[in-house]
Amino acid sequence: MSAPTLPLDSAVIATQDHSGFAVVFEDVWLAFEENEVLRGVSFRLPLGETKALFGVAGAGKSTILKLVLGLLKPDAGRITVLGAGVAEMREQDLFALRGKIGMVFQESALFDSLTVRENVAFRLMEEHGIYSEDIDRRVREALSFVELEHTVDMLPSELSGGMRRRVAIARAIITQPELLLYDSPTGGLDPVTSNTIVELIVKQRDVYKTSSLLVSHRLQDAFTMATHEFDRQSSQLRALPRGQYCNVPMSFLVLRDGKVIFDGDIHELAQTKDDYIREYIS
Amino acid sequence: MELISPTELAKQKVQAVQDYTLLAIRSIGNIFRKPLYLADMLQQADLIGVGSLPIVVLIGFFTGAVLAVQTANTLQRFGSITLIGQLVSLSMVRELGPVLTGILVAGRNASGMASELGSMIVTEQIDAMRALGTDPMKKLVTPRVTATVFMLFFLTIISDFVGLAGGLMVAKLLLNLDARQYWSNAWQSLVFEDVFMGLVKPVLFGFIISTVGCFYGMTARGGTQGVGRATTQAVVTASVLIIVTNFFVTQFLMNVLSYK
Ligand SMILES: Nc1ncnc2c1ncn2[C@@H]1O[C@H](COP(=O)(O)OP(=O)(O)OP(=O)(O)O)[C@@H](O)[C@H]1O
Ligand SMILES: [Mg+2]
Numbered sequence: 164m165s166a167p168t169l170p171l172d173s174a175v176i177a178t179q180d181h182s183g184f185a186v187v188f189e190d191v192w193l194a195f196e197e198n199e200v201l202r203g204v205s206f207r208l209p210l211g212e213t214k215a216l217f218g219v220a221g222a223g224k225s226t227i228l229k230l231v232l233g234l235l236k237p238d239a240g241r242i243t244v245l246g247a248g249v250a251e252m253r254e255q256d257l258f259a260l261r262g263k264i265g266m267v268f269q270e271s272a273l274f275d276s277l278t279v280r281e282n283v284a285f286r287l288m289e290e291h292g293i294y295s296e297d298i299d300r301r302v303r304e305a306l307s308f309v310e311l312e313h314t315v316d317m318l319p320s321e322l323s324g325g326m327r328r329r330v331a332i333a334r335a336i337i338t339q340p341e342l343l344l345y346d347s348p349t350g351g352l353d354p355v356t357s358n359t360i361v362e363l364i365v366k367q368r369d370v371y372k373t374s375s376l377l378v379s380h381r382l383q384d385a386f387t388m389a390t391h392e393f394d395r396q397s398s399q400l401r402a403l404p405r406g407q408y409c410n411v412p413m414s415f416l417v418l419r420d421g422k423v424i425f426d427g428d429i430h431e432l433a434q435t436k437d438d439y440i441r442e443y444i445s
Numbered sequence: 446m447e448l449i450s451p452t453e454l455a456k457q458k459v460q461a462v463q464d465y466t467l468l469a470i471r472s473i474g475n476i477f478r479k480p481l482y483l484a485d486m487l488q489q490a491d492l493i494g495v496g497s498l499p500i501v502v503l504i505g506f507f508t509g510a511v512l513a514v515q516t517a518n519t520l521q522r523f524g525s526i527t528l529i530g531q532l533v534s535l536s537m538v539r540e541l542g543p544v545l546t547g548i549l550v551a552g553r554n555a556s557g558m559a560s561e562l563g564s565m566i567v568t569e570q571i572d573a574m575r576a577l578g579t580d581p582m583k584k585l586v587t588p589r590v591t592a593t594v595f596m597l598f599f600l601t602i603i604s605d606f607v608g609l610a611g612g613l614m615v616a617k618l619l620l621n622l623d624a625r626q627y628w629s630n631a632w633q634s635l636v637f638e639d640v641f642m643g644l645v646k647p648v649l650f651g652f653i654i655s656t657v658g659c660f661y662g663m664t665a666r667g668g669t670q671g672v673g674r675a676t677t678q679a680v681v682t683a684s685v686l687i688i689v690t691n692f693f694v695t696q697f698l699m700n701v702l703s704y705k
Contacts, residue, residue, distance in 0.1 A: 229572070232575070232576050234572050234575060234576065254580075255580070257575075258575075258578045258579070258580055259578070261575065261576055261577070261578040262577075262578035264576070266573075266576040268569055268572070268573055268576075270568070270569060272568065272569040272570055272572065272573035273570075273573075274565075274570055274573070274574075275568070275570070285577055285579075286577050286578065289480075289577070289578065289579050292480075334577075
């Protein structure tokens with residue numbers, strides 16, 4: 164593994180003000196033994212924005228989300244999340260920060276020996292210790308948000324893959340975290356279910372103004388998010404006219420060979436000259 | 446299988462010992478740090494204590510019985526069969542009670558812990574727990590360690606008692622000795638040092654069983670096969686450590702307590 168050298172202007176970047184950003188990556192490197200997964204990744208996620216991460220399988224998308232949570236440590240580079248430098252923090256100090264972040268794992272990662280109710284309530288139970296009526300109300304609320312109220316007493320093994328994904332979303336959003344990380348929330352789901360999930364994500368973005376990173380395999384979903392907003396009156400998505408796309412807090416990031424090859428909004432994505440990206444989005 | 450150079454292997458072993466030590470220290474340190482997971486501790490105590498009770502009773506009883514049968518023969522030759530209570534009680538309290546119960550609980554619970562935590566590792570549930578802001582060391586490891594230490598202590602006491610009862614049964618039914626004499630002989634021969642040694646051991650063994658089980662679980666890699674491997678290794682390591690530690694603790698305590 165070659166030890167990457169920091170760019171000359173790293174000192175300048177380091178002193179920059181990160182207020183106004185939920186996540187900042189500065190020249191992040193990470194290798195699993197011989198396999199260099201990230202080779203100098205830099206990007207910023209402004210507060211309130213949703214950024215969709217693209218890249219082929221194995222590009223390092225899930226790895227980026229785990230770095231944000233401090234579940235993995237980078238070999239080099241700085242990562243600032245909600246104002247804290249997670250790369251330098253000790254595991255014990257990270258737990259408080261993680262409490263402000265919600266994560267939906269690619270494989271859902273529900274606790275398989277706990278019921279859906281206990282899974283969704285996990286965070287609140289950790290905070291309050293006992294299962295109160297208030298917690299029960301919030302669990303039902305979160306589950307109705309993903310339309311799974313009837314599953315409260317089931318075990319994860321009794322649910323379908325798509326249902327598990329939605330329970331994982333309910334578990335992540337129940338405390339209304341400041342930052343949400345979705346790892347392929349619509350991967351391998353039917354169009355109806357994935358539309359429901361897209362709607363949920365847009366609702367989080369537009370109603371609660373939550374910042375989020377979204378790993379996606381379906382470009383279509385991200386386009387829908389970038390061209391629609393959540394209408395509170397009808398509680399549905401509403402298509403925006405072309406001219407208003409720039410008002411949507413949504414951006415795109417494409418990873419290739421461990422580097423960011425594109426980072427910008429939907430207009431820039433549509434106009435890009437890069438052949439690889441053109442092929443990717445066509 | 447990949448070939449690893451001896452230095453690399455040695456490095457890995459040193460690293461593993463270091464990681465294990467860290468886990469062991471933190472499992473204790475967490476007792477004094479909030480939050481304390483009482484409900485999880487009780488659940489584990491139930492699983493370990495109540496779950497192991499029938500088999501501990503069974504094994505303790507027959508061990509005491511076979512001790513009586515074996516020693517009766519020798520004692521009779523020297524004409525001191527009345528000492529049988531003493532022999533059974535000393536062997537049970539000082540050695541067989543703690544060691545057998547420890548090995549038994551290692552087989553049942555070190556494997557259980559390794560496979561449970563290992564499965565949680567390979568299915569990303571541990572990562573999910575960390576992501577939800579909960580320390581798996583506090584929530585999963587510390588309750589298992591405290592519950593095992595606590596329960597093994599009491600299981601050993603129970604094992605000692607039923608072992609004595611097993612010896613009594615043999616003494617009364619097979620050797621036609623006086624039950625009262627057996628009991629008083631068994632009781633009076635026990636001094637503070639014996640009981641102390643017999644009660645220090647389960648505390649140590651409980652700590653070994655639970656930390657080894659949790660360590661192999663938390664470091665499991667490589668899918669279901671890795672979990673299987675972790676489970677086997679946990680039982681083997683815990684059992685070997687119990688036997689080896691037992692020797693040194695016995696030696697040490699005998700010196701410290703200045704046995705005659
Ligand atoms: N724990 C690990 N140990 C070793 N290698 C790993 C580990 N986690 C990920 N990798 C490697 O890192 C690379 C990136 O993995 P990652 O899971 O981030 O991909 P991804 O972009 O999320 O892919 P997908 O779209 O399939 O989910 C892969 O080549 C993978 O082999
Ligand atoms: Mg992934």
